[in-house]
Amino acid sequence: MxxxxxxxxxxxxxxxxxxxxxxxxxxxxxxxxxxxxxxxxxxxxxxxxxxxxxxxxKSKLTDGKERCPRCYSDKIRKDKVEWTNTGGGIGIDDEIATWDGAGGRATYKNEVICNVCGFWLEDPNQEKPLPTSKKILYGIWDLILGVFRNI
Ligand SMILES: [Zn+2]
Known part of the structure; x- marks a missing residue:
């Protein structure tokens, strides 16, 4: 079949x-x-x-299973991906990833996608296709964060 x-x-x-x-x-x-x-x-x-x-x-289930926030299915796919998004990040995790990268060690993160509706639960490399409005929003954030870093 x-x-x-x-x-x-x-x-x-x-x-x-x-x-x-x-x-x-x-x-x-x-x-x-x-x-x-x-x-x-x-x-x-x-x-x-x-x-x-x-x-x-399923939206009312409380069985403690990891579920997709959109369709509440537990058919969730986790892939370990090499984390490439080390530039322009924020927070301590990003600092560590940058350090590891400099030392020649790759950092791995989980990419978590719902197998049923395609919802991205975790998207470490921001690979998912973004709608244009979100792209613009991310662009603005990058700009703001860039400004703060330069102070
Ligand atoms: Zn889903």
Missing amino acids: NRILDFLNGLDDYELAFFIKYKKDSYMKVTRKIISDFQLEKNFSEKKIDRLISENP
Whole structure:
């Protein structure tokens, strides 16, 4: 069986709703078609998806599992990534990373992404595609922090 179908079959209705709403469009045409067919087979209309998302009973769970803040799934993927974002950072962690970098040691951080809706829980290298407004905001912050550093 197809890998994407395996994945889709492993989702519950709520997860599937979030997946279709937030992640479907990030796939290539061929995969999107498989998802659309699956969606049709399951009878997931836009209306049903919106209802499932607003109902999501997982938002009330308190089982202590690490969950995605957007869809509340615990299908979260953690990747250790070499931390490259050492310049222009703030805080003690960043200082340490810079030091390690200078000594030839790489720093690793967790990149944490929700497998269901694609939400980035932790993004150490700021690799996730940002909407333009956020990019501008980050730009302003860099500017402000730059000013403070130069005092
Ligand atoms: Zn999620």
